[in-house]
Amino acid sequence: MNNKIKILPENVANKIAAGEVVNRPESVVKELLENSIDAGANKIDVIIKNAGKSLIQVVDDGIGMSEEDAVLCVQRHATSKISTIEDLEAISTFGFRGEALASIAAVSQFELKTKREEDELGTIIKIEGDGNLLVEKGSFPRGTSVSVKNLFFNVPARRNFLKSNATELKHIIDAFKRSALSHPEISFKFYNEDDLIFDFPACSIHERMKAIFAENIIDALLEVKELTDYISLTGFVTKPAYLQKSKGEQYFFLNKRYVTNKIINHAVYSAYENILEKGDYPFFVLFMTIDPHKVDVNVHPSKLEVKFDDEREIYAFVHAVIKKTLGSYDLVPNVSLEGNTTDVTMKFQNFKSIEKEDFSDRPFSKQFESKRTPIFSEDDIERLFGNLNKDIKAAASPSEVPHPFESKQIEITHQFDGTTNSEADSPFIVMLHNKYILSQIKSGLMIIDAHVAHERILYEQALQSFDANIPFSQQLLFPQSIQLDPADYQLAKDLEPYLTNLGFVIKFKAKNVIDVIGIPSDIKAQHEIDILLDILHEFRKNQQEKRLDIKDNLAKSYSCKAAIKAGDKLNEREMRILVDKLFATSMPYVCPHGRPIIIKIPIEEFDKRFGRT
Structure with missing residues (x-):
């Protein structure tokens, strides 16, 4: 046989x-x-x-x-x-x-x-x-x-x-x-x-990056460096201005071995959480050093895959380090004016080298110290833009880095009447077409989009309120009733816990009718119904198009619809408070949808235009 x-x-x-x-x-x-x-x-x-x-x-x-x-x-x-x-x-x-x-x-x-x-x-x-x-x-x-x-x-x-x-x-x-x-x-x-x-030729990592990618690549990147006894992470991540639609430019090296790892990628992406739009990807080159006993590279013959002993710990470490890196640099793009005097175009000059923890090029700032002194009192900010209460602030996760936008206001005593004016020595600030805030800074002119600046402030406040889970709202003198269509009524019911945390107090009645009894302090009382409807519609649109998680989606929808609109007039005091609040956020450079909030035009550009060079 x-x-x-x-x-x-x-x-x-x-x-x-x-x-x-x-x-x-x-x-x-x-x-x-x-x-x-x-x-x-x-x-x-x-x-x-x-x-x-x-x-x-x-x-x-x-x-x-x-x-x-x-x-x-x-x-x-x-x-x-x-x-x-x-x-x-x-x-x-x-x-x-x-x-x-x-x-x-x-x-x-x-x-x-x-x-x-x-x-x-x-x-x-x-x-x-x-x-x-x-x-x-x-x-x-x-x-x-x-x-x-x-x-x-x-x-x-x-x-x-x-x-x-x-x-x-x-x-x-x-x-x-x-x-x-x-x-x-x-x-x-x-x-x-x-x-x-x-x-x-043999060289430093900076020179090798230039040789492989581009001579000016380093200016478009932020350097990552976090060394510990157990695990270290070094390398480079892109500035928000360089987010791209391609997944191909992510490099992760584990103990110098190139590997692909979804956990690491997601940790980096989530550190850019409120910068990335769906389809955007950050360029990065990261080197992780870890005890070989804590990792298994013997997963696949190609050795491109890897398994960590404690994936949660690795994820948290990478996420924290990248977030800290992003918060440690001034990421405002410079803009130059190109062309002749009759045909001027604006061009982003993003390849601008900046030093870590250098935030001196800011409006209203004489010097930066370790302890934050706001330009205006909390009462001012509370009255104009609304603020979260102390419980929410206490519950919000503390920043790992010293706040970069610290400023000390110089008080000036008027020689005639002896009064002090903390704004007397502040640089000029004006509103352009009720859309853009223009302010003098050390290097030239800073231009801020007021709507998206307020959007960024409200977005971060909303996320903090979800985490704190302590409702805080202003009661309406006369509750507002509205009949919703069945889909909006059901959506509002599903989102009720989150809407409550934002500051909405809603009573659900029969026949798809709701009563709005309280609203967030940031919303003007005349527009509460319109804004609530806009939030529900924006939420549904984001749900269909971007598949965001509930908290992120609602925070984005709320901030988009509750923020001041183009055409809303702000006085000088309100503009200064808005700028101050913007620079107190974790990412003042881009709105939650990835649009730029701020640009700078260097004084050299004006000198060139006026023939001073």
């Missing part, structure tokens, strides 16, 4: 295994680069022909191998990186499976040259498609060179699945750049069809 189950021949087993590790030329480049880095290379050259289909060659000046190790390294499960099951629990090298070279050699014409410093002659290993292994000796410098020719020549089905040369080359270049980004201390060169395309 013939047995149906057989042990596969080694060369067939290797071809099957290759499918897990090597699925396109990029996989080969990644594996070979990681081997070179593990070998302690200072210089790595990558040579590509025909998008990797004809040739992939990676040459390094690492420690090299003896003849015995060279012969072993192309066998399956042969590795110098681990030796016991315990080693799997604390992997500190890029390679550890011992599968990559065997898998690559199984689907290509493979050649390896290697030499150690102490050896007179190096070793050459050649493997053809039939699996025969040839060993030769030769004279060449210390290090290792791996040539992979005619990839997938013996598995035509796999070769047919490869994309166009342009697509495959792009994937290869992405893998090359990721390695170069995570190891700026190593010199990298990239040749395509004998042309030197990239030449990255």
Whole structure:
């Protein structure tokens, strides 16, 4: 009786295994680069022909191998990186499976040259498609060179699945750049069809970022740096002005290994919570260092996935660090005027370098101190814009960073009557077309969109009121009754706990009628019904289009509809209070929908226009 189950021949087993590790030329480049880095290379050259289909060659000046190790390294499960099951629990090298070279050699014409410093002659290993292994000796410098020719020549089905040369080359270049980004201390060169395309000398991470992305990239980014004994996070995140519609520009390196992790991505996105619109993504390059025992990279053959011991703790750490970083910089974009005197266009000059914790370029500010002294009293602010009570303030989560917009008001005594006027020495502030607030600052002119500034203030107050869960409203002298359509009536009923926290006091009656008894202090009493209806309609629109969570959606809907409108006139005192409240928020640069609140026009732009330069 013939047995149906057989042990596969080694060369067939290797071809099957290759499918897990090597699925396109990029996989080969990644594996070979990681081997070179593990070998302690200072210089790595990558040579590509025909998008990797004809040739992939990676040459390094690492420690090299003896003849015995060279012969072993192309066998399956042969590795110098681990030796016991315990080693799997604390992997500190890029390679550890011992599968990559065997898998690559199984689907290509493979050649390896290697030499150690102490050896007179190096070793050459050649493997053809039939699996025969040839060993030769030769004279060449210390290090290792791996040539992979005619990839997938013996598995035509796999070769047919490869994309166009342009697509495959792009994937290869992405893998090359990721390695170069995570190891700026190593010199990298990239040749395509004998042309030197990239030449990255060893340098700092800042210089490597410039070489890979753009010369002025650092000016568009904020530097992240949080070092602890247990876990550290460094790198760069984008300023809000550079949010983009592409997911492709996020780089996360765990102990210098490039990985993809939804938890990390979500933690970063949520730190931008009230800046991001649906479809926007922040660019970031982040490096996390953590004890290898606390993480498992042995999840998938590609080693792109990773599992953390305590995902919640990692999420909270990343979210807090990114939020702290965003709150530590002045993120107001500069605007320049371009063109001749008859045809002027405005252009954002976002590539403006700023120092951490430098908030001196603010209206009304003479100096910044650690303890906040508001420009106006709490009574003033309460009367004009309404304020949350002390219980809510106490319940709101404290800021992790000293508040950046601290100012000390200089009081001036009038020489004639002895009275003091805290506003006498303040720079000018005016309202333009009842839409924009113009104010003098150190570098020139600041322009604030009053509606979206108030929107930002109300949005953060709303979120705080949800967290505090302490209702605070002003009672109406005469309750207002309104009949809603059944859908709005049901929506209002569903949102009642949240509306109550905002300050609405609503009584639900029969036949879809509601009585509005109390309203938030920020809403003018004549418009309470219109604003409540607008909030419900905006909430439903956001629900359909953006799928926000209930609190965020309602906070955005409320702030959008309750904020002052374009055309609403503010007096000077109200404008100053609005600006003061804006700079007390966690993100005064963009409204909850991602629109800019503030721009600056430098004094140099005015000088240029008036011929003073």
